[in-house]
Amino acid sequence: MSNYDVIVIGGGPGGYVAAIRAAQLGKRVACVEMYQHKGETPALGGTCLNVGCIPSKVLLETTEHFHRLDSLAAHGISIKGASIDIATMQTRKDGIVGQLTGGIEQLFKANQIDWIQGQGKLTAKDSVAVTDAAGKVETYKTQYVILAPGSVPIDIPVAKMDHTHIVDSTGALSFTEVPKRLGVIGAGVIGLEMSSVWHRLGAEVTIFEASATLLPQVDQEIAKDAGRQFKMQKLDIRLGAAVKQADVKNNEVVITYEDKKGDQTQTVDKLLVCVGRRPNTQDLFAEGLGIKCDDRGFIEVDDQCRTGLANVFAVGDCVRGPMLAHKASEEGVMAAEVIDGQSPHMNLELVPSIIYTNPEIASVGKTEEQLKAEGIPYKKGDFPFAANGRAKAMDADKGRVKILAHDVTDEILGAHIIGPMASELIQELVVAMEYKAAAEDIARICHGHPGLVEAIHEAALAVDGRALHKV
Ligand code: FAD
Numbered sequence: 324m325s326n327y328d329v330i331v332i333g334g335g336p337g338g339y340v341a342a343i344r345a346a347q348l349g350k351r352v353a354c355v356e357m358y359q360h361k362g363e364t365p366a367l368g369g370t371c372l373n374v375g376c377i378p379s380k381v382l383l384e385t386t387e388h389f390h391r392l393d394s395l396a397a398h399g400i401s402i403k404g405a406s407i408d409i410a411t412m413q414t415r416k417d418g419i420v421g422q423l424t425g426g427i428e429q430l431f432k433a434n435q436i437d438w439i440q441g442q443g444k445l446t447a448k449d450s451v452a453v454t455d456a457a458g459k460v461e462t463y464k465t466q467y468v469i470l471a472p473g474s475v476p477i478d479i480p481v482a483k484m485d486h487t488h489i490v491d492s493t494g495a496l497s498f499t500e501v502p503k504r505l506g507v508i509g510a511g512v513i514g515l516e517m518s519s520v521w522h523r524l525g526a527e528v529t530i531f532e533a534s535a536t537l538l539p540q541v542d543q544e545i546a547k548d549a550g551r552q553f554k555m556q557k558l559d560i561r562l563g564a565a566v567k568q569a570d571v572k573n574n575e576v577v578i579t580y581e582d583k584k585g586d587q588t589q590t591v592d593k594l595l596v597c598v599g600r601r602p603n604t605q606d607l608f609a610e611g612l613g614i615k616c617d618d619r620g621f622i623e624v625d626d627q628c629r630t631g632l633a634n635v636f637a638v639g640d641c642v643r644g645p646m647l648a649h650k651a652s653e654e655g656v657m658a659a660e661v662i663d664g665q666s667p668h669m670n671l672e673l674v675p676s677i678i679y680t681n682p683e684i685a686s687v688g689k690t691e692e693q694l695k696a697e698g699i700p701y702k703k704g705d706f707p708f709a710a711n712g713r714a715k716a717m718d719a720d721k722g723r724v725k726i727l728a729h730d731v732t733d734e735i736l737g738a739h740i741i742g743p744m745a746s747e748l749i750q751e752l753v754v755a756m757e758y759k760a761a762a763e764d765i766a767r768i769c770h771g772h773p774g775l776v777e778a779i780h781e782a783a784l785a786v787d788g789r790a791l792h793k794v
Contacts, residue, residue: 326351326353326463326464326465327350327351327352327353327437327463327464327465327466328345328350328351328352328465328466328467328662329341329342329345329350329351329352329353329465329466329467329468329469329659329662330352330353330354330355330439330443330451330463330465330467330468330469331345331352331353331354331355331468331469331471331655332354332355332443332444332445332451332468332469332470332471332472332607333354333355333356333369333443333470333471333472333473333639334354334355334356334358334367334368334369334427334438334471335368335369335370335371335372335471335473335639335640335648335651336368336369336371336372336639336648336649336651336652336655337369337471337473337638337639337640337641337651337652337654337655338354338356338369338469338471338638338639338655339354339356339367339368339369339427339430339431339655340651340652340655340656341469341471341636341638341654341655341656341658341659342354342431342434342436342469342655342659343430343431343434343436344655344656344659344660345469345659345662345663346434346435346436347434347659348659348660348662348663350467350659350662350663352434352435352436352437353436353437353438353439353463353465354367354431354436354437354438354439355439355440355441355442355443355451355453356369356438356439356440357440357441357442357443358373359456365440366424367424367427367428367431367438368420368423368424368427369471369473370473370474370640371648371651372420372423372424372427373420373424374492374493374496375492375648376648377419377420377423378416378417378419378420378496379492379496379513379516379517379520379679380679381415381416381419381420382412382416382496382520383516383519383520383679385407385412385415385416386407386412386519386520386521386523386524387523387681389405389407389523389524390523390681391718392405394718397718398718407524409498409499409500409501409524410499413497413499416496439453439461439463440455440456441453441454441455441456441461442454443607444606444607444608444609445468445470445607445608445609445612445614445635446462446608446609447609447612448612448632448634448635449464449465449466449634450462450463450464450465451463451465451468466634467634467635467636467662468634468635468636469635469636469637469638469655469658469659469662470604470607470608470614470622470630470635470636470637470638470641471637471638471639471641471651471655472602472603472604472607472641473602473603473639473640473641473651474600474601474602474603474640474641474646475600475601475603476491476492476493476596476597476599476600477598477599477600477601478596479508479566479596479598481566481567481568481569482508482566482568482569482578482594482596483569484596485571487571488571488574488575488576488592488593488594489569489571489576489593489594489596490593490594490595490596491595491596491597492513492517492595492597494595495517495520495521495593495595495597496517498521498593501521501524501525501526502521502526502591502592502593503526503527503592504526504527504529504590504591504592504593505518505521505522505526505527505528505529505591505592505593505594505595506528506529506530506531506569506576506578506589506591506593506594506595507528507529507530507531507594507595507597508530508531508566508569508594508595508596508597508598509530509531509532509596509597509598509599510530510532510534510537510538510560510562511538511597511598511599512678513597514530514532514595514597515530515553515678515680516678516679516680517595517597518530518558518595519558519680519681522556522557522558527559528558528559529559529561529589529591530558530559530560530561531561531564531565531566531578531580532560532561532562532563532564533563533564533565533566534562534563535562535563536562537549537550537560537562538678538684540690541678541684541686541690541739542686542690542691542692542725542737542739543690543691543692544691544705544725544739545684545686545723545725545739545740545741548722548723548741549678549680549682549684549741552681552682552721552722552741553680556681561580561582563582563583564580564581564582564587565580565581565582566578566579566580567579567580567581567586569594574592575590575591575592576590576591576592576593576594577589577590578590578591578594600640600646601619601620602616602619602620602621602622602640602641602642603640603641604616604620604621604622604641605620608635612632612635613630613631613632614630614631614632614635614637615630615631621641621642621643622637622641622642623642624636624637624642624643626668626669627657627658627661627667627668628642628654628657628658628661629661636658636661636662638651638654638655638657638658639651639654639655642654644671644674645671645674645676647674647676649674649675650671650674653669653674654669657669670757672688673687673688673753673756673757674687675687675749675750675753677745677746677749679746682719682721682722682741682742682743682745683740683741683742683743683744683745683746684739684740684741684745685739685740685741685745685746685748685749686737686738686739686740686749687737687738687749687752687753687756688727688735688736688737688738688752688756689727689736689737690727690737690739691703691727691737693737694727694736694737699729699736700729700730700731701727701728701729701730701736702727702728702729702730702786702787703725703726703727703728703785703786704725704726704728704762704781704782704783704784704785704786704787704788704790705723705724705725705726705782705785706723706724706778706779706781706782706785706790706792706793707720707722707723707778707793708720708721708722708723708724708742708743708775708778709721710781710792710793711773711775711777711778711781712772712773712777713773713774713775713777714742714743714775714778716773717743717775719742719743720742720743721741721742722740722741722742722743722745723740723741723742723778723782724738724739724740724742724748724778724779724781724782725738725739725740725782726738726752726762726765726779726782726783726785726786727739728761728762728786732761733761733762733763733786734759734760734761735752735755735756735760735761735762735765736756738752738756740752740778740779742775742778743775744775748775748776748778748779751765751776751779752765752779762783762786762787763783763786763787764783765779765780765783766780766783766784766786766787766789768780781793
């Protein structure tokens, strides 16, 4: 007899959510999680809660408040001598992380899920060996396994991390003081978010991006808007700048990079390397079980996250698709429901993607570049927040909503927002697209006034050339 019906390896948003859903469905569940941050007590929640989504958003929120103080004079509010205490900011962040990771422990207790602390490895079809912190190995039998080991930052040989001067995103979330000069390798989502945090606190930030295009995966009109906004904020983003070497000398980091003018050097106090993440699938399962990884280490799965071994599933950052927490969680739910004999479905095409800079950038579905490349006839409507009363009142009238719809059927194929609360606004369009709505469906819905959502309404009207507040 098995110890468990389901063992989940990994307690991040993919794994812990899978464990909860399986327990809700009446399974005996254990979750194996080895995460220990800075040698402290073990925690559930994975990258997302401990060193990813949550701490980064807490710091973005705090620093945005601080940064906004400068603009309050226009409201008639005068603030003199404002300052920020980094230690307090970090304590608040750690407190929120602790509340949320502790909350998952409570959820596990309430759902009678066993948390097995240690490193899990699938050693046979029905066996998971767990090595605890002291090196003791215990093997558990199970009917089903869900692999959710997540991902880890990619290390590049030209900028070897010493975790003091050259750091990854985890290091940049924990700086105890504002670096005077911060270098960042990679203008991706994490690079831009972490740059925003420290730039708002006064760091001179230089971002080195090898690609000649900013945010190549984002709709390019929106990416260009973003580039203009970042320039106005004096974020120094150097495109086409490939870092060739970074060395720590005399408490500084000397960076050599190549751009179209040839080799250049730049000296910074801290260097953040964020060039992407790789699946954390090494030593996760024994050879010969039928589970396969691609050449980049991603576990191969079908549409319902089944691996090549019938009773084993894999979800989250370790499988194909965007490396996002909400995608991981939805896959976790799906895997648990498949195990329960249900027929869930997940549409990877409609996973919203968000960058929490100011302005925020959010999108779902196809970009204009993708529609062109795929030869799909489309029409577009856009609407600027500059013509939206609520955005004006909020002092956040930069950006726009852009909707792409099929030229013949009017079905919404893509939606892209740069502007205030884009992260929240995008969800109306995700719902609409899940229901295969036409742009006209949104155009005919009454939206609250004054509201940022009116920009979505107007963009939908604009698809048919009839926006009401656009010249
Ligand atoms: P993870 O969260 O990485 O969790 C995997 C867990 O498995 C880890 O805790 C690990 O310790 C454990 N583990 C691994 N191997 C084993 C083993 N053999 N035995 C036991 N335990 C094991 N995504 C968003 O959607 N929104 C955001 O705003 C966002 N911001 C981010 C900001 C930063 C700075 C970073 C780094 C990431 C961010 N992400 C964001 C990405 C998000 O964190 C990941 O997509 C998400 O955490 C993936 O979930 P997961 O469950 O697949 O893996």
